[in-house]
Amino acid sequence: MSSSSSSSENNRSEAQCDRDSLLHSEGKASSHAPRAFSLTLVATPIGNLGDFSPRAAQALSEADLVLCEDTRTTARLLSENSISARTEALHEHNERQRVPALIERLQNGTRIALVSDAGMPLLSDPGYRLVRAAIEADIPLTVIPGPNAALTALVLSGLPPHPFMFVGFPPPRSAARKEAFAKLHAAERAGLTATLIWHEAPHRLAETLADMAEIFGPTRPCAVARELTKRFEEVRRAPVADLAAFYAETPPRGEITVLLGPAEAEETSADDLDTTLRSLLETHSVKDAAALAATAAGLPRRTVYARALELAAERKAQNQP
Incomplete structure (x- = not known):
């Protein structure tokens, strides 16, 4: 074998070693827990503790602070995974007040993980205000995905x-709930299919x-x-x-x-219009109810307004002693 070919093989061997070293280094970095000065959103099991991922466990174990809805709920998860971490409560009643101090701690190098009682943080759970503030403060943040009930x-x-459209929790009272449903139904009449x-x-x-x-x-x-x-x-x-x-x-x-399930394509009937109007009239003026219903049904506002006046008069007569 010539000296030139031997030198060429040695160069290729050294280059391959460099690539292997780089890949090994990158592999270690990609599996590493959240870096300093970061906020990490961590998904937790929605019921079965076996769904908690190794990466999520590593993130919580390496965090300086774990923010949670209920420290008692999170304590069980930490105990099951032999994780010793400091926890503090962050919930809908204290999030607004706590955000400025938490941002300051993140800026000072505290590694913070955020969990909800179950599933992905922020989805019907606290955390949105903190995430928005972190983004505005240019604080690096990441998500460790996992279980999600929806x-x-x-x-x-x-x-x-x-x-599909995730809507969260419907309003607790029937009148407000029907109003929310009527708006979605109006959107369906306008073309929403989900x-x-x-x-x-x-x-x-x-x-x-x-x-x-x-x-x-x-x-x-x-x-x-x-x-x-x-x-x-x-x-x-x-x-x-x-x-x-x-x-x-x-x-x-x-x-x-x-x-x-999504609505099937069909023309709006008079019964559909009356149902929508009656629901909207429970929480809206005649004018506003007619405007929403007209948009939903794709009908002239003047026509729908006339029908809304009739239904409002009927309702008023029925409610009189």
Whole structure:
């Protein structure tokens, strides 16, 4: 073998070693926990503690501080994973007041991890104000993904998986709930086509489903997912009115996600218009209710306003002693 070819092979060997070294270094860096001066959002199990990822455990173990909704709930998760970490509460009642001091600590090098009681932080949980403040302060932040009740329910529901819209919790009172549903139904009339997803408390489930049946129609496909990833996981699939009747007779327990399938394309009937108007008139003026309903139905405002006046007069007469 010539000296030139031997030198060439040595050069290739050295280059390969350099590449291997670089890849090894990058691999170690990519698996490393959150770096200093960072905020890390960490997903936690929605029921089954076995769903907690090694990367999430590493992030919490290396954080200087773990912010959580309820320190008692997070303490169990930490204990199960032999993690010793300092915890402090960050919830809807104290987040606004705590954010400035937390940003200062992040700027001073404190590594902070944020978790919710279950699932992805921020989704129907605290943390949004802190994240916005961190972005504005140019503080590096990252997310360690993991369990999510809305997406888990979506893939189990049998309803179209995309597009979908996660709406959070519906309003607790029926009048406000119907108003929120009517606005979504108006958006559907204007072209929105998506599977709609809510979380709901068990003691309000039957009433919420009944309100959905009234606003969206009794035959809309629906699914109720309960206790996801836990021992008594259950998903019921049926028209929304049927599920409303079932849960009125069978009070549910546990964590609940409700999914409503997209509306089928159909022309608005007079009954649909009256249903929408009656619901909107409970919380809106005649003028505003007519404007929303006209947009939803794609009908002239003058025509819808005239019908709204008639329904308002009927309602006033019915409410008189």
